[in-house]
Every structure is written in C-alpha cells, then in structure tokens.
Amino acid sequence: MSTPKSTHNAPSQLTRAEEEVMQILWFLEKGMVHDILAKFPEPKPAYNTVSTIVRILEQKGFVAHKAYGRTHEYFPLISKASYTKSSFRGFMSNYFGNSYQSLVSFFAKEGKLSMRELEEIQKTIDEEIKKQKEGEK
Numbered sequence: 261m262s263t264p265k266s267t268h269n270a271p272s273q274l275t276r277a278e279e280e281v282m283q284i285l286w287f288l289e290k291g292m293v294h295d296i297l298a299k300f301p302e303p304k305p306a307y308n309t310v311s312t313i314v315r316i317l318e319q320k321g322f323v324a325h326k327a328y329g330r331t332h333e334y335f336p337l338i339s340k341a342s343y344t345k346s347s348f349r350g351f352m353s354n355y356f357g358n359s360y361q362s363l364v365s366f367f368a369k370e371g372k373l374s375m376r377e378l379e380e381i382q383k384t385i386d387e388e389i390k391k392q393k394e395g396e397k
Contacts, residue, residue, distance in 0.1 A: 272320055281313045290335040
C-alpha cells in the first residue's frame with residue numbers, strides 16, 4: 261500500500277475532473293481504473309486520463325492503493341463527508357464571508373428558495389437553538 265503525502269484532514273481542493281473520479285470512488289469504495297472508468301457516463305474519458313487523475317489524487321493524499329502485481333486497487337483516504345465539510349467551509353469563506361445569513365439571503369434574493377424551503381430552514385434553526393439551550397442546562 262502506498263503512503264499518502266498528505267495526512268491532514270483537509271487536503272487541497274479538487275479539480276472538476278478529480279472530483280468526478282472521487283465521486284465514483286466514494287460510490288465504489290474501492291476499485292481499479294477500469295472499474296472507475298465503467299461508472300463514467302458516455303462519452304467516457306480515455307483509460308489513461310482516468311489513470312493519470314487517480315495517480316494525481318494519490319499524490320494529493322485523497323486515495324491510496326493496494327498492489328496486486330502490476331494492477332492497483334484504489335480506495336479513498338478522505339471520506340465524502342469530510343471533503344464536503346471542508347469544501348463548504350471554503351465556499352462559505354470565499355463567497356459569503358462565513359455568514360450563513362448572507363448565504364440564505366443570496367438564495368432568497370435570487371429566487372432559488374421557495375417560501376416552504378425558507379420555513380424548513382427556520383424550523384431547522386429553531387430545532388438547533390432548542391438543542392443548544394438544552395445542552396447548556
């Protein structure tokens with residue numbers, strides 16, 4: 261098994277192509293390049309393209325492999341949930357100044373949130389506030 265070059269919880273961000281490969285690996289949990297390639301929609305990228313992306317992901321510390329002779333089985337080192345959390349933090353920082361109010365306001369102003377969705381958000385917020393208050397007692 262290879263040793264990842266990055267062992268902290270939040271390696272660098274992924275390119276679109278790298279993220280597409282990671283989405284497939286998270287779904288498969290482990291697989292060889294041909295397994296990953298089989299899950300791509302048509303038109304499928306070239307085998308060598310996927311192989312190169314997987315090796316880059318390994319260098320970045322997102323995946324590792326087990327060798328079976330000349331064949332490698334790749335598996336994620338970073339969970340999808342961990343990457344999602346890290347990516348969202350970066351997104352919030354870069355685009356909304358870490359303000360959830362700004363985020364919700366943006367979607368509300370753009371007309372992307374219905375009144376029902378806004379009410380559901382408010383309900384979730386109220387439930388979280390209640391949990392936090394109960395935890396303080």
